[in-house]
Amino acid sequence: MLNIHGLSGGYGRGLVVDNVSFQVSPGEVLGILGPNGSGKSTLLKLISGVLPKQTGTIEIGGKPADSYTAKEFAREVAVLPQLHAHAFSHTVRATVELGRYPYQTGLFSSWTEEDEAAVSRAMERTGVMRYADTLIESLSGGEQQRVFVAQALAQQAPLLLLDEPTNHLDIAYQQQLLDTVRSLAADEGKTVVSVFHDVNLAALYCDRLLLMQDGKVSVIGAPQDVVKEPIIRSVYKADVVTQPHPELPKPQMTLLPSKPERKEPAYSVDEIQFTVTSDAVVLNTAVPLKTVSSAVHNPGTGWYRTFVNRRVDAAYNADDVKGEMAHYLETEGHHLTDTVGMMTAVHTKDAEIRRYMGDGFSVVIAVTAGVGNAVDASCAAKREVTAGTINTWIFVNGRLSDEAFIQAMITATEAKARALQSERVLDPLTGTQATGTSTDSVLIAAVQTGVQLDYAGPVAPLGKLIGTGVYECTVRAIRTYKEAKGWTS
């Protein structure tokens, strides 16, 4: 649909766009990205013909762009500009009707049913029909922008050019507008080329991204090939990290604010910071820790500074466990969004909390263990689940990579299974070796300052500490549990 080769142009003598080539097919959404002054808006102006090109070719619909008359061009290409103010006001309908200008011929009104239908369809599609007789200036920015989308749609052009269409819009309107644009490409096969300021929005809504730097194409490709840390860092000169979108296979990036220079003493977790009562094991940390856990309250990944392992009665039964847990935490004066909460039926007084020193880092491990519900995981399908209770907390005073978090979990689980084995805990139902209890929880938390720890497998220094630590603490906790229950080992 759009075929650009060796395009250069700019204002005055300087080239703002320098030898740019790319193609866009029908039904495709191409996002143009780049830092301020990289020439992305200028590129769009060259394509829309507002700015004359100096060299290169622009083909639209198989014909050179400059072979069209002004009206013919507007039947091929519709442009959605940035939102801006204007001096006099039109009604919404009159504004949308202007989109049919390229179809008007002759001296007198040549308004046809087709024009009317196109205007109505455009207004319905963008949801501005109910404002038809309202003056455009009395609408909010987001609504105004929708009117201009309707105007562009009324042009019924196969190629849509958008210049930062969501600027100054709040997120609901951003979503509506870009959803509309997406569906125009998907359902009607329109070709969309849009300049974006926001890398994340572009990555979410575009099939391909074109990243510009100093007037040239830096990278062009699928979002996951463009929104990469090294690329974004070098083009935008900003410190960013990328991560996948939580729900979609699209990359997203976030800024890393530069840290203040002053040398604070690095905070570290140690065993004396724990508060152990008959009711709970609680740790409050001075800084939020990056945490991965299978807790009841705030499971998954997050940054938390309060960690609660709460003792409940063995007969504990609540319909809404999460709600009851949240209520409990709130009553105890914990801040819900800052807190990770687990449950155990074990006496929390019996918690095993120890610190292990590594080279430049340390690990604090806290375990509460009850093996009344011990289970052989390989036979787990055979039973009903009741409350089981080995809760393992691992606090690392160091900086962990994503894979280190996962390896730490594996190592901890293996060490726990080994502890059960050495304590000869059997699955009472099958008589085989137990590997855990039915609802064990693990929590890995790291201060994310200090030594970088990329691995936590059993051969890495961190893995070794976790392996020994979890094993030792679990063994001790099981023994204490057995003693308390009057079992003999």
Added chain:
Amino acid sequence: MRKPLIAYTVSAAVLAAAVWLGVSIGAVHIPISTLWNPGTDQTSATILWNIRMPRVILAGLVGASLAIAGAAFQGLLKNPLADPYTLGVSSGASVGAVMTLFFGISLPFLGLYTLPVFSMIGAAVTMFIVLGFAKLVDRGLNMETIILTGIIFGSFLGSVLSLMIALTGEELRQIIGWLLGSVSMRGWNYVWMIVPFTAIGSFLLWMNRRELNAMLFGEERAKHLGVDVARRKLVILIGGSILTGAAVSVSGTIGFVGLVVPHMTRLLFGSDHRHLLTLSFLNGASLLIICDLLARTIIAPTELPVGVITAFIGAPVFAFIFYRQRKGGNA
């Protein structure tokens, strides 16, 4: 445009009323029925046909020309303060006209049309110099640039006018009288003089009513919508210059009409040029007819310059409508 039919009906009715009052009221009261029933009173019929009617029609045409030109310039420049005069066109027209009077020029093949043609050429030349210079300063042809350039050339042409006035002898009264702006004692000749220019100029502007609507959103946006901006702009500027030149050449510089009528029309009926141009035309005619009526009756038998009256009535009416529209919110 919310209710075009009402707008046209009201404007046409006001114009009819203005014409009726314009021909009836004066030193001698003439019933409107004299129009179709000259009957017994020959004097009344003569006053009506030879004095009042051409005067009313001329006032109407001048008012209409200035108003429609103002509407088009305001839309084109997206500036509510633009009018044919602030752009310097009227000064050019004045220089053209005063030069004709000053040098006593009368070209044989133009005859009666020498003054309006010179005046119009003055207006057009000024317009293109203003635009050419503005383009030299700023390729984007920003409206501020055009207006400032208009002011520069307006002042320069004003000094040329002053120079001619200072040097003039015999023709001083004629020149001053012309400059003050009046439609009195012009007769049918002047009506025939302005008619073709009003018709052509208005037609050129009306042809660009849709383009003006598009250009309200800015030239770039108009281009996106398929408007051949450069050509259309030129046509609109030529149309406006023809109208301004013609109006100034037959009546002198009557202010305020070109600024205020498009505004009142916009406030009352919306800014859709498909209607705004025609409605400004009608209302401009009405306003100047009524102002001229007041100019000749308010301290009769002395006549005031009609330009004084246009501002005198126009400003308060405009203020009222503006206030009501901003406060009422739904006008």
